[in-house]
Structure formats: structure tokens, C-alpha cells
Amino acid sequence: MAENEKVAIVTGAARGIGREIARELLSMGMTVVAVDLKDDLLAELPAALDAPGEKLDCRTMDVTDSEGFTGLIDAVAEQYGRLDVLVNNAGITRDGLLMRMEDADWEAVVKVNLTSAFIGTRAVARHMLRGRSGSIINMTSYSGLEGNRGQANYSASKAGMVGLTKTTAKELASKNVRCNAVAPGFIKTEMTDALPQQAKDVALSLIPLKRMGAPEDVARAVAFLASDASAYITAQVLSVDGGMHT
């Protein structure tokens, strides 16, 4: 399949890592459906990405809305007649130590980070199985692989992404639909800008390559897994973390 005929859905695409993923997939010629909660940021996306209107399709959606997100995916498949890539990238943090964590903070993070990926995966699977090809990429995290103080909710949701990835890969492999995860380490975005300086210093000291990652570092790994260059790779977790997780 020529990469420039592919249609990709990227969630949480309005800023940060998701925006760079959209940029990278557009540069490969893919049609990108950019999904995000924040319509003001989505409105700025075509100019920010300098993308031709027919290649970038921005849609406002809360990906925890099961009916809405499923309907969006069905509508995209119907409109373009194909669906090749889903990147489950939307994510939030509500950090706090375990003993003080409120139920609401647990539930919100699991719902956005993990449940939405299940909803999206279930919905695209039908279309990808019919087309006998597809690539699903789930955004997990170093915290999901190693755990992280103050992130019981976030690490649990991201560890859940690994289980979802491996099970999806096993269930869909016979029809040539692949599913992999990308595990970023400490990447410079608004999510990490919000951390206190002390937490940033600790994180930096743990990175063998001695720098924070850029959103583009993650986007290039996602683009590889979205492309046919990774046709024989499924059920894997690719760390993009400057060497932290081994």
C-alpha cells in the first residue's frame, strides 16, 4: 500500500506529541484526521502544520465519549472508503501520591488514557479487518513500564495500554492488522512544562542521552510503526526515552 493513499486518525492531535505525529504522517502523504477535545487549538492546526485542506481533517471530539468517538471512526471510514492507521495518543495526568489520590483523579486518567484507546481500537478493528490491513499505535509511557512516584493512576493506565496492545496484536494479526505501542520517556511538551523544576532535574539525571526528548523524536517512531517499513512488527513496545528503559 502506498503510504500517500493511507488514512490515519490521530487523537490528542491539537498540540504536543500528537501534533508532531500529525505533521510526520502528513509529510508521508497520508490523509490525517486530527481528533482533539480543544477546538480552539484544532482551529489553529492547519496553519501550524501548513497542511493542504484536503489532507488534514480536524474533528472536535472527547475520545472518552464511546458513542461519539465510535461514530466518528465509522464516519471517517465511510467518507474516505478506507482506514489504515489509528494513533491512540490523547492523554492526561492528574498526579498525586497514592494515599491522597481521589477516586475522580484515578477514574479520569484511566478513562482518557486507556478506555478511549479500547473504544478506538474496537471501532477501527472492524474496518481494518475488512481491508485486511492496518496499524494501531498506542501511546504508553516509561511510567507505565517502570512505575513513577505520584503517578499511580497514570502508570496504571499506561501499563494497561501495554496489555491492550499485546492482546489487540494477537487477536488481529491473522488479518494483517498490527498493533504496537510507543513508550516515550521525558518529552518536552506542555504536559511536562507543568512539572516542578525539581521533578524535571530528577528526570533529566536519569536519561543516558542527557537531554529531554522532542515531540518529533516520538513522532518519527510512530511514523515508522504506521508505515509498511514495519510490516513484520507487531505486539511490541518501542521505547523513545534516551535509553532509560532497558
Ligand code: NAD
Ligand atoms: P499534551 O497535554 O501536550 O497533549 C495532549 C492532547 O490530548 C491535548 O491536545 C489534549 O487536548 C488532548 N486530549 C486530552 N484529553 C482528551 C480527550 N478526552 N479527548 C480528546 N483529546 C484529548 O500531552 P503530550 O505531552 O503531547 O502527550 C501525548 C501523549 O504522550 C499522552 O498520551 C501522554 O501520556 C504521552 N506521553 C507523554 C510524555 C511526555 O513526556 N510529554 C511521556 C510519556 C508519554
